Amino acid sequence: MRTDFWKKTAAFGLQDDAVNILSNAADYKSQVLEQIAKAEQRIIITALYLEDDDAGREILAALHQASLTKPNLKITILVDYHRARRGRIGESKSEGNAKLYCEYNEKYNSNVKVFGVPIKAREIFGVLHLKGLVFDDILLYTGASINDVYVQQHDRYRLDRYFVLNQKGICDSIESFMNEIMLVSAATPRIDSRPIADYSEIKLAHKQLMRTLKKTKYKEPRASNKNQLSARMFLGFGRRGNDLNKLIKNLFDQTKEELVLYTPYFNFPAPLMRSLRKLLKHGKKVTIVVGDKTANDFYISPEKPFNTIGGLPYLYETILQKFLKSHNKYLEQGLLKVYIWKDNDNSFHLKGVCSDSKRHLLSGHNLNPRAWSLDIENGILLDDPNKTLEQRIEAEKVQILKHCIQINNYDELETMSDYPAPVQKILGKIKRVKGDIILKRFI
Structure with missing residues (x-):
């Protein structure tokens, strides 16, 4: 591309x-x-x-x-x-x-x-x-x-x-x-x-x-843009011919120094996961900010009656734990930085992509399979070659990281054995029938 x-x-x-x-x-x-x-x-x-x-x-x-x-x-x-x-x-x-x-x-x-x-x-x-x-x-x-x-x-x-x-x-x-x-x-x-x-x-x-x-695009400006700082609009719907997905993958692949990602649900589509691995392999920095399982809008505290939907935050954490385990050397090298956001009983819904502090994607796209192929999404790419917005973007990031802890090793995350019994039961049942493979496409 x-x-x-x-x-x-x-x-x-x-x-x-x-x-x-x-x-x-x-x-x-x-x-x-x-x-x-x-x-x-x-x-x-x-x-x-x-x-x-x-x-x-x-x-x-x-x-x-x-x-x-x-x-x-x-x-x-x-x-x-x-x-x-x-x-x-x-x-x-x-x-x-x-x-x-x-x-x-x-x-x-x-x-x-x-x-x-x-x-x-x-x-x-x-x-x-x-x-x-x-x-x-x-x-x-x-x-x-x-x-x-x-x-x-x-x-x-x-x-x-x-x-x-x-x-x-x-x-x-x-x-x-x-x-x-x-x-x-x-x-x-x-x-x-x-x-x-x-x-x-x-x-x-x-x-x-x-x-x-599936064929629609936003209308573009008629006059040519002479400003260094600019914005482009993208629409994405469906797995094929999805311009927003193409843009996101392109931002991943063309990052030269550092890619910063915000997502509330850690469950990257396969094409983005391949791009992440490639970036790390080639020595590029990747920073991921994700919500703690307790900051997920589907989280149910242990003292409340449990239902199936309450297993989702734990499933996301198992996906993250598996990813970090296989990429732990990059955590130790400092190439991969992962921050977990938690602030009392508040929740986390951030999403976005920042490539080399020059290109900033504003989007509702959760960087997950559901957004990749099922929902209709849009996004605005701020192209900022002179880093005019850098201080504002960095100030936003500093505010976000105030409520984050950095993960330095994959074993800092809880595993299945640490979860409440009802969660262990539902996740165990899903994994036994390999339902997690199907479920990941919808979450």
Whole structure:
């Protein structure tokens, strides 16, 4: 693959002061509410979900109030269709978050519109994982969705990355994609007014939308970019012809000095694992920051009733432990640095790639097989040859590492024998039937 793969995509120019990095979940919430209040023309929110909880209700109410105050303000929300129509995992059957959307639509009667996007026939096989909140010409890009934990509504938080980009062309491109691809499809129904279309009613339109999405790219700028600092947008859906996957692999393969990776779930796809091994073999530095199993959003503390989904954080740790065991010499040499993030009962949701301090990928892509082949993902590559952003990126990293411990040897991680009995039982059963091989493709 050519070393300048990303340059096949035209770049949007960025001024040095057009990039701001927020450091925590509370600032993310403040920024969202501030931008809602400021917006005059358009608000576009794309997220996996907007939850029916205190934070979700507060932000959704602010959107409706803004619409009533400014009738010309166009407000569009896109969330995953299946996720919006079910309750949380483990809860009894319900209308899900769509109930909130319908109630607020009836209560406020504003111009806010909420649409549901089904990516696969069932949620387990793929979800809407596109990211980005547009407020006029400001893009707030984060892997976070909207709920109490993601915005630190109360005591707990789920840490992510939060970039604020002032770039009209990027916002225009996102709006074009939404209007010309997503919202023209009958497969993307309103989910804030009853009756909500059942999947069986949109099945044929959904198949066509999926074919279209696999061929779609974001619109590129018409004028050539003269700025050294620039941004390029990528869309990724499906295992084949996936530009975002190609970009990620290219960033891995073309790293000359150091690759920095953030991922909440340690489970790299085979092509990325091969690239990592090659980098280490050739003496390149690799830094990986991953959440502790207790910082995983599926973690269930031992004193609470256990269910099968609670085994996932332990499965991720076994994958990490196996990787470190086979690459322990690189840990000892200092080429491979692995940091485990843990802050009380808070959780970790960071993702991203940094190559040689010059190219920074902002994405919701978890660098796992699910993101690689099932979910629809997007990403923004910040190309910074003069390292204009280096101090800001490094300051973000320093903040993240404050709650990390560095692993110096693979045996510092717990193994199966250290896990609670219910976890040992479920993981043992999975491994006996080689179910872990299949399961890794979906997590």
